[in-house]
Amino acid sequence: MMPKILKAIKFETLMRPIMPIGAWYFRVSPKMITCREFNQFIFDYTENLLTEKQSKLFERHMKVCPMCRNFLKTYIAAYKAGKHVFPENNLNVPDTVPQDLLDAISAVSSDSSLRKR
Amino acid sequence: MQKADPVSMGESDHALTGTGGVSNDNFVQHVTDNYGMYITKCYSYLKCPKLAEDAVQEGVLAAHQNLASVKDSSALGAWLYRVIIRKAIDVLRQNQKLPRFDDDLEELVSYDEHGLLIAPIWTQTSNPEEEILRSEGLQQVKQAIDALTDVNRIPVLLKDFEGFSIKEISELLNISESNVKVRIHRGRIKLRSQLNDYFYPNNTDDL
Numbered sequence: 001m002m003p004k005i006l007k008a009i010k011f012e013t014l015m016r017p018i019m020p021i022g023a024w025y026f027r028v029s030p031k032m033i034t035c036r037e038f039n040q041f042i043f044d045y046t047e048n049l050l051t052e053k054q055s056k057l058f059e060r061h062m063k064v065c066p067m068c069r070n071f072l073k074t075y076i077a078a079y080k081a082g083k084h085v086f087p088e089n090n091l092n093v094p095d096t097v098p099q100d101l102l103d104a105i106s107a108v109s110s111d112s113s114l115r116k117r
Numbered sequence: 118m119q120k121a122d123p124v125s126m127g128e129s130d131h132a133l134t135g136t137g138g139v140s141n142d143n144f145v146q147h148v149t150d151n152y153g154m155y156i157t158k159c160y161s162y163l164k165c166p167k168l169a170e171d172a173v174q175e176g177v178l179a180a181h182q183n184l185a186s187v188k189d190s191s192a193l194g195a196w197l198y199r200v201i202i203r204k205a206i207d208v209l210r211q212n213q214k215l216p217r218f219d220d221d222l223e224e225l226v227s228y229d230e231h232g233l234l235i236a237p238i239w240t241q242t243s244n245p246e247e248e249i250l251r252s253e254g255l256q257q258v259k260q261a262i263d264a265l266t267d268v269n270r271i272p273v274l275l276k277d278f279e280g281f282s283i284k285e286i287s288e289l290l291n292i293s294e295s296n297v298k299v300r301i302h303r304g305r306i307k308l309r310s311q312l313n314d315y316f317y318p319n320n321t322d323d324l
Contacts, residue, residue, distance in 0.1 A: 035232060036234075043302040067233075078312050096149075108178075
């Protein structure tokens, strides 16, 4: 049986001495971000711009959220694949250097060498 | 003595000082070999063959004027390419074709009321990049890039395909660095959602 005196003391009163420890724990303990917040970190993650703390939060979310893990994987795959795409020259423009451009270059070159002399 | 940055300099910043470490013949040879590639690359920004041709020609002439700043001939290709891409952006601006990079608040990704992502748990493949790189996949990527609006396409092309830094893009497009990041991120998300079929099995949602 609990003594009457203890019953009279409220739970919060009992906890008060150790509350600063709890507050400290919550400050240093890992937090969890939502998927929406995770999305806001993605760009900085791909460019290595996250701070150490942000990086920990980001990776912690990634560990527990398969949807975001896949989202990130496909996000990276999509823009990296773009690097392999090379535009085809199906424009109606000749891909040889026009003579007037070559003439302009050589005119500037000869002008420049004359100036040097 | 102040050191010249060959990539970030403007064409009017340098005097005509000769040809430095790169010979004139080397320059002409380089332009001749890659002229077609420059045109197609510029076309991906300008979407007009005539403007693309103008941008390449102006870029080549501007680069030739500043050839003295290239000390190492092995760096010529990358330097020349970037000068030409910069010129393409200049031509876009001159023709008032550069889009307005205003705030865009449209939500591109779906979340539930708790801020949790609504997406399938499983992907089609463990290596989505490899999956896309199959021949038809590449065609789809090309179409997906073309389908992006200029507001997202131009920053994504500059960052992910040409390798410009955020700072350089911010100066080129005259917008803040944070705006550049947002544009690229949104462009990448749109690109990803266009390629959904390669990632998720029997996907019917626009995720």
